[in-house]
Amino acid sequence: MNDETRHRTEPDGGHTTDGGHASAGERTTDGEHETDGGRATDGGHATAGDELDPSRIDGHADAAEEAFPPLGSIKRWFVTTNHKDIGILYTLTALFFLVFGGVLALLMRVQLWTPGGNFLSPLSYNQAVTAHGLLMVFWFLSPFAFGFANYVVPLQIGAKDLAFPRLNALSYWLYLFSGVLFGVSFFQGQSLAGGWTMYAPLNLPTYMPNVGATTAILALVLFVASVTVSSVNFLTTMHRMRAEGLTYWRLPLFTWTILLTVWMMLFAFAALLAALLILTSDRLLGTTYFAAEGSGSLLWAHLFWFFGHPEVYIVFFPALGVMAETFQTFTGRRLVGRKWFILAMILVAVQSFAVWMHHMFLTGINLQVKTLFMATTIGISLPFDLMVFALIYTMIKGRIRFTTPFLFSFGALVLFIIGGITGVFLGAIVLDYEFRGTYWVVAHFHYVMVGGVTALIGGLYYWFPKMTGRMYDEWLGKVHFGLFFVGFNLLYFPMFLAWETPRRVIEYDPAFVTWHQLATVGAFVLGASFLVMFWNLSRSLFVGEEAGDNPWEFATTAEWAVPSPPPLENFPGTPSYGSGSLRFLTTERALTPGEGSGGAPGVADGGTTAAVGGIDHDLDSRGLGGHDPDRSHDPNHGHESHASVWPFVVGLASFVVFLGLSGFRDGGLPPGMEGGIYAGIAVVGTAFLAFALVGMARQRFRGPAGPFGESWPFDGVENTKLGVWIFLASDVVLFGAFIGAYVFTRVAHGWVDWHVVPHDPTPGLVNTYLLLTSSFSVVLALVAAEKGSRYGLLAGLTATLVLGVGFLANKAIEWNELFHEGLTLSSSVETSTFYLTTGLHGAHVLVGLLIVLYMMGRAARGAYLDDERPVEYFGLYWHFVDIVWLFLFPLFYII
Amino acid sequence: MTSTKLYTAIYVVLFAMATAQVLIEFAGLAYWVGVAAILALSSLKAVMVAGYYQHLRFEPPAISAVVLVGLLAALVLTFAAAYSIL
Amino acid sequence: MHTVGSVVAVVPLHGEGILPTGTRADVFREIFWVFLLLGTLVGVVVIVYMFYNAYKYRDGGARAGAVDGRERGAADDRPTLGELPTGGGGGRKLFLSFALSTVIVISLIAWTYGTLLYVEAAPTEQEDDVLEIRVEAYQFGWAFTYPNGHTADGTLRVPQGETVELVVTSRDVFHNFGIPELRVKADAIPGQTTTARFTPSETGTYQANCYELCGAGHSYMTAEVVVMEPDDYERWYENTASNSETPSNATTANSTTANASASVGGDR
Numbered sequence A: 001m002n003d004e005t006r007h008r009t010e011p012d013g014g015h016t017t018d019g020g021h022a023s024a025g026e027r028t029t030d031g032e033h034e035t036d037g038g039r040a041t042d043g044g045h046a047t048a049g050d051e052l053d054p055s056r057i058d059g060h061a062d063a064a065e066e067a068f069p070p071l072g073s074i075k076r077w078f079v080t081t082n083h084k085d086i087g088i089l090y091t092l093t094a095l096f097f098l099v100f101g102g103v104l105a106l107l108m109r110v111q112l113w114t115p116g117g118n119f120l121s122p123l124s125y126n127q128a129v130t131a132h133g134l135l136m137v138f139w140f141l142s143p144f145a146f147g148f149a150n151y152v153v154p155l156q157i158g159a160k161d162l163a164f165p166r167l168n169a170l171s172y173w174l175y176l177f178s179g180v181l182f183g184v185s186f187f188q189g190q191s192l193a194g195g196w197t198m199y200a201p202l203n204l205p206t207y208m209p210n211v212g213a214t215t216a217i218l219a220l221v222l223f224v225a226s227v228t229v230s231s232v233n234f235l236t237t238m239h240r241m242r243a244e245g246l247t248y249w250r251l252p253l254f255t256w257t258i259l260l261t262v263w264m265m266l267f268a269f270a271a272l273l274a275a276l277l278i279l280t281s282d283r284l285l286g287t288t289y290f291a292a293e294g295s296g297s298l299l300w301a302h303l304f305w306f307f308g309h310p311e312v313y314i315v316f317f318p319a320l321g322v323m324a325e326t327f328q329t330f331t332g333r334r335l336v337g338r339k340w341f342i343l344a345m346i347l348v349a350v351q352s353f354a355v356w357m358h359h360m361f362l363t364g365i366n367l368q369v370k371t372l373f374m375a376t377t378i379g380i381s382l383p384f385d386l387m388v389f390a391l392i393y394t395m396i397k398g399r400i401r402f403t404t405p406f407l408f409s410f411g412a413l414v415l416f417i418i419g420g421i422t423g424v425f426l427g428a429i430v431l432d433y434e435f436r437g438t439y440w441v442v443a444h445f446h447y448v449m450v451g452g453v454t455a456l457i458g459g460l461y462y463w464f465p466k467m468t469g470r471m472y473d474e475w476l477g478k479v480h481f482g483l484f485f486v487g488f489n490l491l492y493f494p495m496f497l498a499w500e501t502p503r504r505v506i507e508y509d510p511a512f513v514t515w516h517q518l519a520t521v522g523a524f525v526l527g528a529s530f531l532v533m534f535w536n537l538s539r540s541l542f543v544g545e546e547a548g549d550n551p552w553e554f555a556t557t558a559e560w561a562v563p564s565p566p567p568l569e570n571f572p573g574t575p576s577y578g579s580g581s582l583r584f585l586t587t588e589r590a591l592t593p594g595e596g597s598g599g600a601p602g603v604a605d606g607g608t609t610a611a612v613g614g615i616d617h618d619l620d621s622r623g624l625g626g627h628d629p630d631r632s633h634d635p636n637h638g639h640e641s642h643a644s645v646w647p648f649v650v651g652l653a654s655f656v657v658f659l660g661l662s663g664f665r666d667g668g669l670p671p672g673m674e675g676g677i678y679a680g681i682a683v684v685g686t687a688f689l690a691f692a693l694v695g696m697a698r699q700r701f702r703g704p705a706g707p708f709g710e711s712w713p714f715d716g717v718e719n720t721k722l723g724v725w726i727f728l729a730s731d732v733v734l735f736g737a738f739i740g741a742y743v744f745t746r747v748a749h750g751w752v753d754w755h756v757v758p759h760d761p762t763p764g765l766v767n768t769y770l771l772l773t774s775s776f777s778v779v780l781a782l783v784a785a786e787k788g789s790r791y792g793l794l795a796g797l798t799a800t801l802v803l804g805v806g807f808l809a810n811k812a813i814e815w816n817e818l819f820h821e822g823l824t825l826s827s828s829v830e831t832s833t834f835y836l837t838t839g840l841h842g843a844h845v846l847v848g849l850l851i852v853l854y855m856m857g858r859a860a861r862g863a864y865l866d867d868e869r870p871v872e873y874f875g876l877y878w879h880f881v882d883i884v885w886l887f888l889f890p891l892f893y894i895i
Numbered sequence B: 001m002t003s004t005k006l007y008t009a010i011y012v013v014l015f016a017m018a019t020a021q022v023l024i025e026f027a028g029l030a031y032w033v034g035v036a037a038i039l040a041l042s043s044l045k046a047v048m049v050a051g052y053y054q055h056l057r058f059e060p061p062a063i064s065a066v067v068l069v070g071l072l073a074a075l076v077l078t079f080a081a082a083y084s085i086l
Numbered sequence C: 001m002h003t004v005g006s007v008v009a010v011v012p013l014h015g016e017g018i019l020p021t022g023t024r025a026d027v028f029r030e031i032f033w034v035f036l037l038l039g040t041l042v043g044v045v046v047i048v049y050m051f052y053n054a055y056k057y058r059d060g061g062a063r064a065g066a067v068d069g070r071e072r073g074a075a076d077d078r079p080t081l082g083e084l085p086t087g088g089g090g091g092r093k094l095f096l097s098f099a100l101s102t103v104i105v106i107s108l109i110a111w112t113y114g115t116l117l118y119v120e121a122a123p124t125e126q127e128d129d130v131l132e133i134r135v136e137a138y139q140f141g142w143a144f145t146y147p148n149g150h151t152a153d154g155t156l157r158v159p160q161g162e163t164v165e166l167v168v169t170s171r172d173v174f175h176n177f178g179i180p181e182l183r184v185k186a187d188a189i190p191g192q193t194t195t196a197r198f199t200p201s202e203t204g205t206y207q208a209n210c211y212e213l214c215g216a217g218h219s220y221m222t223a224e225v226v227v228m229e230p231d232d233y234e235r236w237y238e239n240t241a242s243n244s245e246t247p248s249n250a251t252t253a254n255s256t257t258a259n260a261s262a263s264v265g266g267d268r
């Protein structure tokens, strides 16, 4: 980021020995103007090698690989796919949303200065409450943690980048644009005003008619899309791309917490997506899921809290990881009971999916279920006791240095203990009955959640030197902590004392005025403490001391063994723990950490191709189908791409599409100009998105290629294939939640005994035949591709397309008939479930057919014949869509 | 048996089972017996498609486990939610 | 899950006076204070222990040598950069503390579970004594319907010392009916009923609030709860059979949009 760090610039990031490089002539080996804080950039050479998609060998010129601009360039930040850049983008954007959500909180606290103030109108207050919750939970907490996860996890596990760098950039842009969309919602009449829990049926247009409320929900949908892409990416990376010797037990604790977090995210956010899609459909298309008397309210509560409770750990686990790392580093001790700590976290992650009904103890669920969920809730609190004690005992015999990161972690542990103890109160159902909907809950979860934030802020100070190469000002850091900790307790502790105040009210019992005023004072102290942080960090960026590779004594993890900030491809050789501690293997010799820093000439040389001589064992050699999926076919497989503008374009296009959609309501548009404008935006956005997606698909881009050190238990499963499977697993939960919603509604309304909407099962049966046949034709296409038959491949794909179109046409005819009988989406909740669930499946079919169409175009030019993997992976998706239908057909046409 | 033959055989079986599902409805079975039979057939079909067309049988079992965990989560949601209001 | 065993073991203790009894308010007070006492105790002990260790093992220039001298083994075995992570030992102590905390938490919860069964127990013998009142929430107020069909808006009257069962539902969105001083609370869900049972022990006027965000008038969605002398109540109740008591400003009963101005909501 500045010239002082130039001396660490390595000669061209270790690409110099990539022998068969087709375009060596174009190379610009310019250590001169690439002063990007020690990151070697391999600026601007277009490789003409064998891409993953071999259709290029037919001479067709695809969009060339993009050049990678230096750090100082604005363009860099729009095209970067490097995990460290993305990590910085996440961190900064999340901090912006912290300020956004924080200002809303201050507005609320100003309103509560007097018991009956009228600083805000009731609806403004409700919007502030809602937006504060949503922004902090979704747009600040997790993305802030994922800033670190992006930056640090690949370094800790010894990967050069995430498995799918472009998708990582896509996650970021979807996240950013979802936040922008949420911001837009305030300018469309009124944003959501029903609390972050968005309880039904208040969340429906009957009660919240403004376009802004729809926009906010669509913003959440876009956010979930970002999270899903990100989860798939992280899971593939962390399971497949660990350095040699990094088995699961040996993963650093921060990496462990992120691993468990993304697993929870994958499944929990799929359930939230189901809830949001149903809500979107209720608002846009006029289905009546959540309006249905006697099932709608509770259905929302189940879907939301099935996501909502794991979400608590999703936001807290990364904080726990930071605490574990900083406790170890700054006490100079290894974590006590490390294995048990990890096991406790695994237990929590699994069990977090079986406690959600503790948010519903008063909804009239039966006593058996209450008892069961009380037991699981108490059960899930116990592992945390172990974790807390493990952290405390780690201090014993330590050499504790009270640096800013440690102070924040230590403070976080204190706050978490208080939050945990007050949470046990809520676990006792009899007490929960009275605490429900009061400030006790508010105080408790802020102690837990903002306790987590406390640790994450510590994480920011901890990794700041690594991310910037500069030290922050230690004294100002301590001032920040002091103000933060005092402000925090001044803000949230009085809420326990005023606990009888109902939540989310703008006026309260004057008896509590002292406590509420203390809280307001605390809120401003807490807010002000961040001004100190922003001043400290932004100033240190320019005048801070040089941090060196490892400013912390007793840090052990790999990110401290590389320069600060690390070079573009992270390591001076292939990282390996094969010998029992970290080594960077090169063709010449092994480097111990520390030796590699400073960019010694000859060290970086051949770094990325070192696997050839260093650790050339191949854990993945039992690949299927005769080819080794991890090994690229081209000789220069060490080369990776780092730039693509398409993720940004796709993010922007998605934003436009969703903005256009927000105007729809009950299957129609607002009258007049307004409706026309929204429809126009939606149409333009869709075309733009199609253009962007095709552009992204056609771009040549290469992510990190194997072989990797440790990939168990997914040895031999190529990254993309694993990614597809993980995505499908989340899709299982999405459809599962839709089917669950249908079953729940059926049970609530007592529909038993052969009860279906379409009285004639024939169209459904015909569609079953069509889809089964299309699955078969995809299999035949794959067989043809394996045999190298272009004709067979094209025939198989064409047959799939025809059968799929037939499926959709048949469905269209069927629906049309049903509509004419008066059975529309909004006739009743049963027609709603029928149309929406099968409609979601239909949308999956449509997406599949668009992919088929694209593949046919490529196949016609000879693609896929010597690398049929794209056909195989498409098949995985298509068969999944088939399997879903195998269940939807009986559920909606027979029983 | 070559893979194409195997795939074809599976296709024929799937086709037949789909037909059988509809016939069960008209077989006059008790409701829950019928439901159980129909869903069992669906599950069997799903296993065949996943095992052979998606060749999960030949992949590391961890992949199947990932999908099954998702399935388990969905089942927990479905059954616990439905049971809570019984 | 292992809590179930202890739960079963504790339930019979109910009759022996270990479990709190009385009105919901009594039960709540008793349990709350026990939790507060134990919670504070545990919290203080743990946090003080944290600070004690943080102080004792601080890295000070003068003390560093002493620590090194005394803890030679530990000092020599500091973590190094690039090592494979391992645990730091000390497992026995960890498990002892963990076991202790588990015992405390599980016994607390098991104890309150007995109370839950008591609170939720269906009144078998005095079934007839229960006064059943239907509570209907709407944006933004409360309507109460008595067994004789009398409907009142904004004011709930109940006789002192008699068990009242509220059957709570909603006409529009999700609300929650709560009388904080009497420790009564129930979700008000459209198309569904929930129940809450309580026995007011003292006469007086209390306030009921809404505890689930329900729109613009949420903060003002209160009702008056009047606990009357049983005789007064009887006299009042006799008179209600024919005429309905509805406040003149209950115009919001049919208002279903969130745009309703907050000031017209409720009954205040």
Ligand SMILES: [Cu+2]
Pocket: A308, A309, A312, A355, A356, A358, A359
């Ligand atoms: Cu929860």
Ligand SMILES: [Cu+2]
Pocket: C175, C176, C210, C211, C212, C213, C214, C215, C217, C218, C219, C221
């Ligand atoms: Cu309310």
